[in-house]
Amino acid sequence: MSWNGFLAFVKDPLTEFAKGITYRLDVWGLSPELVNVIVKLLGAFVACMLSFALVILTIWVERKLYARVQDRLGPNRVGPWGIFQTVPDMIKIFTKEYITPDGADKVTYNLAPILAVSAVMLIWAVVPFAPTFFGSDINVGALYIVAVGAIGTLGIILAGWSSNNKYALLGAFRAVAQMVSYEVPMVLALLVPVLLSGTMGINSLVKAQSVWFILLAPLAAFIFFISSQAEVGRAPFDLLEAESEIVTGFQVEYSGLKFGMFFVGEFLHAFTISALFSALFLGGWRGPWAEQVPILGLAYFVIKTSIVYFFVILLRIAAPRMRIDQMLNFNWKFLVPLGLLLVMVTAVVEKLVIHYYTLWGLEFGSTNYLILRAVTHLVVNGLICVGALWLSQSFGKREPPRFDASRAVAVPPQSSESTATD
Amino acid sequence: MVPLSWYLIFSAALFCIGLYGVLARKNAIAILLSIELMLNAVNVNLVAFWRYRYSEALNGQAFAVMVFAVAAAEVAVGLALIISIYRRRNTVVADDIDMMKW
Amino acid sequence: MTIEKIIFLVIAAISLGAALMVVTSRKLIHSALWLILTLFGVAVVYGILDAGFLAVAQVVIYIGAIAILFIFAVMLTRRANQDTGSQNNQYWWVAAPLSALLFGGLVWMMGSWQGYSTELPKLALEAKSGMLKQLGQLLVSPDGYVLPFELASVLLVAALIGAIWVAWDRK
């Protein structure tokens, strides 16, 4: 292998690897489309495996962080800093007994966890890890994410329904209510980057972010973050598996690996969401020399994603669980209107920006143009934010106090008794 | 390449299956399901014809989008009706819902 | 027999089978699930037909919304639909041959039609993003479908309100 070849490999190992395999298969004389299919399949396989491996790590990270925040040590026995703690857990889960409750709907009961995990996996198909390494840049990537989310919903509701159990069903209902309703603001928030970049393909979206979209559309990022948390169904939106009320909801009847799959699905989903967030709003793999050296792009992407993920975990640790009505109100009365407003305003502002700034001699795409555009969007977002806060402050319904605050907790003893004793 | 007629036959079959469902199923919800099948058959037709004969303009897809909207609306209202009927008469069997006869 | 054909045949077979299950399966929830499978198949067919947007939209709308609605409805009306016993009414024996007849008739009609293009026309716009853009513009351009589009939106709103009103438990 020549030096240049080596350099190229270092720069972009995955592509080179794919090239190599393609070459091999061609040598074996397979039809090119078949080869294409095989290579894609391989890529998908690798991605899935990677994600599973990732989950092992993320679980540890999460537990560790949990422990630290709650002033505990957390896993610290297996391996350095207990980093392999997850492995025995896995083994435990694998070896557990599969229990299928009576009157359960076998097929769906077994189908549900698969759907739950595969839904998350499918998202990875459009996540661009590096300029050259992504499953596919289909032109409806953003929409695709939503669609796949729908499948996840399906899995959960099936789980709830099939495991003939009222708590499970309740959990499923809640889950569906939550997910279906939080899909709306998520889609709206997704639309904003789409508007700004003029494409739906995630990779092209990343390419378009010469300025990170979080600067152009912080509110959209905020909405996306919140609603994606709800999609994942973690705290503070974890009332579809509220242990304290409906005993871990839809998955109450699951055991062993099936339960584990839900578990994995959730963790992986959380991580995926952070990946998507970084791709949509933090400029994905963008960074110095990312185009020339794709491996750098991968690095950037991983770094950004992990930062976001860190915040996700912190949120989960910090925030208390919401009530279902609070959650739905927050969605329909705050996020959705705000999202709609954002979409419209962003569209208008972007149009005006393109029209006038080019009119004023800034040539399209130049640095000044980008800076001005970013500033404009930022200002508009700030205005909207202030307006929204003011509105919610002035018109939002106050929660009536759950208990009578005026009532004294401890009643002082009556002095009359003392007089009675004499 | 897949010939157009295959798509047409496919959609025709889908349509007829849906039709059978609409005519033969007892449960109103099942009827709605079958109607969805029929709508999909129509969509397949639209898209296939668009692809094979009018691929320069996207009218076929536009029509399909319209059909999506109609389907969504239809399902929403239909299910709402079924549920309210279920509340009042505690049945979802299409044949039991005949208060309007005579 | 190219790969495309194979894929299509497989998908078609799956969808039709699923469709049959939809209209025949005893448990309503199963028919709903089968329906989802059928819709998935149709989505894939769209994909084969280069209508990627429609494919995804199919998944979003049908599977993400409509199917979920169905499952909900099934759950809500669970008490009433006894999943045991025949799910067909008393005319199914009329309906079945009739549908078959119609299918035959349709096939016959297709056979009698001479409009089949012998080869798949190259897609005028190879850039798929371009297609999406064009579709969007077609939907909202005044000389395109803006009126039906708006009407559809009105229809949806009306359906939303109507559904709420109809299904509202006034008690």
Next chain:
Amino acid sequence: MATNTLIWLLPIFPLLAFFAIVLFTNRNKALSHTIAIGAAFLSWLGSMIVFVRAIQGNLPFEKAIDWMPLGADKTTHFFIGVQVDQLTAVTLFFVAWTVLMIFLYSVGYHNFGQPKGDHDHPGLPPHGAKVPDAHGHVHAVPSIEPMYSRFFAFIALFAFGMYTLVVSDNLLTLFVGWEIMGLCSYLLIGFWYAKPSARAAAIKAFLTTRVGDVFMLLGIAYLYSETGSLSYKVIFNEHTLEKLAEPAGFLGMSIAGLIGLLLFIGTVGKSAQWPLHVWLPDAMEGPTPVSAMIHAATMVSAGVYMVIRMFPLISVGWHEGGSLTPTMTVMAIIGAGTALFAAVIAVGQNDIKRVLAYSTISQLGYMIAALGIGAYVAAAFHLVMHAFFKALLFLGSGSVIHGMEHGVLHTGDHAVDPQNMFNMGGLRNKMPVTFLTFTIGGLALSGFPLVTAGFWSKDEILADAFGNGYWLSFIVLALAALLTAFYTARQITLTFLGEPRTKEAAHAQETKWTMTLPLVVLAVFAVAAGWVGIPEGLTGGAIPNWFHEFVAGTLAEHLPVLEFNFLPMLLSMIIVLTGLTLGWWVYHGVKAGQPDPLAKPLGIFYTWMKNKFYFDELYDRLFVRPAYWLADTFTNKWMDRGVIDGTLHTISRAAYALGGVFRNYFDLPVVNGFGDMMGEGTKSFGHKFRAVQTGKIQQYMLSVLVFAVGILFYYLLSLLKP
């Protein structure tokens, strides 16, 4: 603002005020009169601006829009528009001033700010209210007019009509304004519609003026059919007038003459000339501001204005110093006659307002006569001056009446007529301002030499008559002048001089500023306005006769100022002074309850005077009764009930019988039988076949599908056939 635009705006403000008040602010009295007066003020402002610009020259301002397409081709249009020439300018001047003043005056007159009456109700004049003061004494104070806002709405509309009429540049819009004013006069004279007399007066005024208007409309139509246009520009250019000059073949009059005569009859109705003068005195039933409005500012002036405006048409075929055309002769005769005749009647009246009413008639007669003898400028001059001092006089009389009513309220003796001059006397101490202004007005009316406006204008008319040698009219007008002076003196003497003849007069009280301010303003005009028209001959050209120069510019051919002659002026001075002194001398010593000193010497003639020469009774016999008879006995009893109803009844009976036959022998057996059969058939059919409607939707769909498939296969098989 461009003058043309401004002119368009002038009528608009009052109209808007009218609608605003009627539609919105009806409940709020203060707002209503604010709106009305504001509108009047705006129009006044505009008029003043227009007037000033007019004085600065470059007249006429005109602006017309093509309003209505005519004929088959849509190219020719009927133009309507505005036009301001010298005549319009001066008219605008006095209209604006008097209207504004009257509006302001109405506020006080209708007791704005007073409490609501105890037993007032709409349609009656306010009876006053009893309010206890701090010490618990109950005082009777005047109460506010119940329909206050309504009044302002009406006079606003009135003003709109006048402004429209004045600024319009064609006869049609002029006629529109004319008719609007007719309506308003009806509404306002009958403002206290609960009083039968007011109702009667309103109807009388409306119908009488209508008689004139019909002829006027005829004239307009004739004019239009002759010239094909109604706008002054077109009518008054030379060759149109030449075309109109040819004989119409009617009493040897020219077409123009005939048209002029018809239009003039309109004026006779509007400006209450004999024989259509009867409505005007009764018009006193309305509130006094209305009287002022009708007699000074708008309505009657409108009549004269129209004739003056039409003078070029009327005077076709007449040249300065030439012989009069028939039309002008008629005008001269009627004018002079009316002047004298009305003056005579005025002498016999005791009601302070009626005297003024008749004096109005007679003064209008002056103008008409002046026009009749071709004294164009003099007529216009007198029109303006008369507007000022007559408005002043009416408002003054209103003020007097108000004071008297105050007295009436004080004594509580409602039997006393507060308008009867014999109940007054000595008011000069009670109401000084009114006294002074009224006196000034009266002197102006009688034409007190050298200071007052009336002198100059009237003198110009007399001088014209004299100078052109129309002796008859000169003598008649001179007599009228004498009488005018006489009854003016009589009025002033009876009202203000001497001692109070009644307790009410003793307790009369000066009215508040909203009423006195207009009096003062108008008094100023009543004196000063005349100085713009002093004949140059008198001052030897020191003061140019500005008015003559200005107004004469209206006409195409320039009217020469006829050479000055001292004789008529001296004559009129003598006449006036004689009349005044005579009047004072006769009436200064009248005691309470004493009859009119003239009654005995004049005898039967006095009763005739007092009863206005029985014209009302005459018309009652001649027209009213026959009309009633025609309506009631003939039309109603005989034609309608007898003939028409009779016919109808017979027909109906026949039809009824026929119907019975049809019913019994055709309808019941055949038609109903058929119908029932059909109905029953359908019903039984339905009974048999309703089993089909099972309410099972899938069955329906199934049947539909069966047919659908059938059709499909039919189609396919038809394809098979070669």
